[in-house]
Amino acid sequence: MSKPVKHVFVCSQSRPDGHPRGSCSHKGCKEVLQTFWQELQQRNAYDRIAVTYSGCLGPCDQGANVLVYPEGVLYGHVTKEDVAEIFDSHLVDDVPVERLRVPAGSW
Template sequence: MPRPTKHVFICSQTRPPGHPRGSCAEKGCREVLDEFLFQFQQRQCFDQVAITTTGCLGPCGTGPNVLVYPEGIMYGPVSKDDVSAIFDEHLLGGRPVERLKVPADLW
């Protein structure tokens, strides 16, 4: 199988209730992950995209966060409704989704 050209990291960080930084888990990262996996399977892009869950990516206030490499583009907050745009425009189309990018001063 060829090496994927895009690698998607989805924050799944959990923290105790009331933690000052919050977490992507409490903000709905599971729904986002489930939608990424659904879209991944529907599009059969196994040779183009890799999907990995990860711990904290940094800017907790913008979560759920998704990081795409090799470009190093952070998206957030991402909802399950945004996943199709990330697939169509960025992962398969090569154009970042500007409206979802985390501002440079936060990432």
């Protein structure tokens, strides 16, 4: 496997129901992760992009959270419907999806 150009981390943090910080697992992170993996497979992009689940990325109230490196762009409130747009715009064309970016002071 070659070194990826982009690396996507999908928060998969799980906390008990009612936890004050919430968690991405209660906000659809599993579906987001699965959709990223499906896009990766359909596009046969394994040589350019890596997708990994992660622990907490920080702003739990804005989950499901997705972090893209090497740029260090954090997306919040991501749903499985947003994945193709992130893939096309950011991972392929190098243009972050501004409507999903977590505000600078949140992270």
